[in-house]
Amino acid sequence: MSDAHAQPVEKVETGELLTEDQLNRQQVICVRCGSKILPPSTGVYVDDVECELVSMRKEDAGLVEKVTQFYKVDDMFQFDNVGFTHTKDNIKYLSCADCDLGPLGYHELSTKISYLALQRIKYSA
Numbered sequence: 001m002s003d004a005h006a007q008p009v010e011k012v013e014t015g016e017l018l019t020e021d022q023l024n025r026q027q028v029i030c031v032r033c034g035s036k037i038l039p040p041s042t043g044v045y046v047d048d049v050e051c052e053l054v055s056m057r058k059e060d061a062g063l064v065e066k067v068t069q070f071y072k073v074d075d076m077f078q079f080d081n082v083g084f085t086h087t088k089d090n091i092k093y094l095s096c097a098d099c100d101l102g103p104l105g106y107h108e109l110s111t112k113i114s115y116l117a118l119q120r121i122k123y124s125a
């Protein structure tokens, strides 16, 4: 699934976002509708995986971004709420369960592990 045209995305500064155990400190919500996605201290920060995700911005329709910062979630039931956009090969792409915004990350069918992209979410105070 390599695409030579994939755009690298700007790195998210994680200093304030993570607990000492590298977990998400705050409640993760949808950037568009504010719906709850992942409770605090549930996702483990990883930056050693890489996934190419289609841009969520309408003006960049078709643009593919190379995303490398994710919260790794071992069990789907740890999410507050999450939906799927589509399945491709061994991967289901995650979306907001309420407004369908996505892809927010991906779910590996073989390992049942989900990866939520830091660039595609926000936090509630």
Ligand SMILES: [Zn+2]
Binding pocket: 030, 031, 032, 033, 034, 035, 096, 097, 098, 099, 100, 101
């Ligand atoms: Zn939403």
